[in-house]
Amino acid sequence: VPTSRSYRDACGIARALDVVGERWALLVVRELLFGPQRFSVLRKELAGASSNLLTDRLRELEANGVLVRRRAGGVWRYELTEWGRELEPILLALGGWGLRVPLPAGPALTASSVLIFLRGVARPGPDVTYRMELDGRVWTVRTGGDEVSVEPGAPAGPDVSVRTDPVTLNDLLAGAVALDDALSDGRVAVTGRVPAFRRLLRTALRP
């Protein structure tokens, strides 16, 4: 039984919250910011949410036009509608605002959450393309211009390849672990233009 309570308030903010204000809803949207995703991947990324709950949220968001369930290549994927994608700048701004909230104890970090973190916290610099492998899944991170972009999938000709896990990457971004330490004990493996990666991490360390 999907949730369907309303604030019964004509204000746009209240109406928006009627649609994406339920628990987990905006995190589902966050997961889909990188592109269409399968149910099983969403489950893995949103580890705290039960399958039942995830189904409810997906149904509600679909019923409200935030996402669509589409079959392509034999598998079902959930994909943001154009309207749903318009939440992206809002979510990124909210993510920036939330950086000031103390880190939760024992964070259960997932790949996409730390990559959104990366996108929010890192500053763009020279044009560099990264192949970022986290827990076996591969992403493309690009710096350059005035943005840091993150997409799922491998880049064509990466300048740097990084293989690590979400917790280590988060520690590196937060400055809790030094890159050299993580390199020497094998938690992270970097090939290619290592200094570029080092610079990327440094930009995340602003106060």
Next chain:
Amino acid sequence: VPTSRSYRDACGIARALDVVGERWALLVVRELLFGPQRFSVLRKELAGASSNLLTDRLRELEANGVLVRRRAGGVWRYELTEWGRELEPILLALGGWGLRVPLPAGPALTASSVLIFLRGVARPGPDVTYRMELDGRVWTVRTGGDEVSVEPGAPAGPDVSVRTDPVTLNDLLAGAVALDDALSDGRVAVTGRVPAFRRLLRTALRP
């Protein structure tokens, strides 16, 4: 017993939602966007929330540094911190996004919700200052430049004075009621530069 559950996710979005993601939390922030408010006013504006719930939310938001409870002039007021005020652009963007959500049935409109609606939906035009009286409370609305601003309190030298109620103003903004009809049956009273007010309403009617 205030809520203190966490997504346990280091992502800034999740951390932000740990703080302002509970039900009613962002609407409390919305109420405070116009300035410090008293408990009783918040209760009136957020009619759907019980006193108990409102207390919980205020305590949580205070504990998390979004607002402060301050005694001034003999009365307690809740006031956004600087960090809390940084939610303003995010909330306004969310409100714009939410305009595409169908209006809830039988909306229980409050003064501030319709004024936020007004601010989000109206387009700035020539410099005009309005004295807006809704249910006995007075606000200042200004157009000009590239923004529509709304503040509590009466303006010094208003160009237009409007007296009505939130539901009628909302109907006028939504185009559900024509200004002339509302004027003739007394639901709204306008003195001063009536055409300016008519134009303001028209700008809200974009598709």
Next chain:
DNA sequence: CGGTATCCTTTGCGATACTG
């Protein structure tokens, strides 16, 4: 893989009453 179905616990939340 992509969900449903069922059960059960928790708790958010509403209603009401009460207090300094």
Next chain:
DNA sequence: CAGTATCGCAAAGGATACCG
């Protein structure tokens, strides 16, 4: 006015099992 206290319930949501 500005909340606190108590009660009680519907409902959200976690756990587990199951199914096409």
